């Protein structure tokens with residue numbers, strides 16, 4: 001335990017006995033969602049997420065996430081052998097209009113603003129004063145001869161089997177793989193667009209919704225089988241009734 005850390009014996013005791021306190025919480029307790037000037041006017045979603053966390057109670061780390069990147073990656077089959085790993089091309093910052101890098105730089109500027117406020121400054125935190133212009137920002141993100149890259153993925157991979165009705169859609173709106181009977185995809189890959197935040201909770205929702213779709217479709221198949229059985233049963237009764245009527249008419253005539 002570093003000296004002065006808030007993760008001290010009292011914090012351990014609190015967690016051990018009550019399951020409360022700093023150790024019962026996530027290391028990234030603060031999330032800030034920002035809508036930058038790069039987001040279209042008619043789009044109310046945030047496009048930057050800033051996460052501020054404390055790994056040990058004495059320091060802070062912060063990340064700026066790009067929430068709706070325009071760059072698109074690709075997953076390509078390496079061969080016809082299903083056991084071969086596919087080729088995954090991330091293509092980060094590849095959008096021709098540089099929307100992604102500009103938005104992310106705006107996010108980092110906002111982080112700088114937060115760390116430049118008096119309460120943060122008075123607590124001993126400082127902004128990245130060396131990142132004063134766009135070239136320095138880009139070098140900071142991509143890295144160059146004198147610095148390493150400071151950008152990474154948020155591990156929120158989505159959309160490789162997107163749901164939809166267009167020619168690029170892998171699954172239909174009921175998550176059935178188009179062109180294959182009896183196969184569904186129910187995970188993060190079906191998102192047509194990435195959500196504006198962490199993906200785990202949306203994946204739980206997709207799982208719940210997909211399970212319900214399977215149940216509903218099975219029930220409706222069962223119902224339609226039952227109703228066709230019911231129809232043929234009714235039809236048999238009509239035929240038997242008709243035969244009985246016909247035979248009794250014949251008997252009466254004789």
Ligand SMILES: Cc1cc2nc3c(=O)[nH]c(=O)nc-3n(C[C@H](O)[C@H](O)[C@H](O)COP(=O)(O)OP(=O)(O)OC[C@H]3O[C@@H](n4cnc5c(N)ncnc54)[C@H](O)[C@@H]3O)c2cc1C
Pocket residue numbers: 154155156157186187188189198199200201203
């Ligand atoms: C390092 C990391 C940190 C993350 N942190 C967060 C976070 O803090 N908050 C958040 O909201 N999201 C976070 N995410 C994202 C989140 O975990 C994913 O969006 C989510 O788990 C995706 O769910 P999924 O069901 O699509 O895929 P997965 O959770 O990856 O599930 C796929 C499953 O398929 C199994 N599998 C793979 N191949 C085969 C095979 N051939 N046969 C059988 N099984 C197979 C895998 O073992 C795995 O269990 C993080 C992701 C990573 C990688």
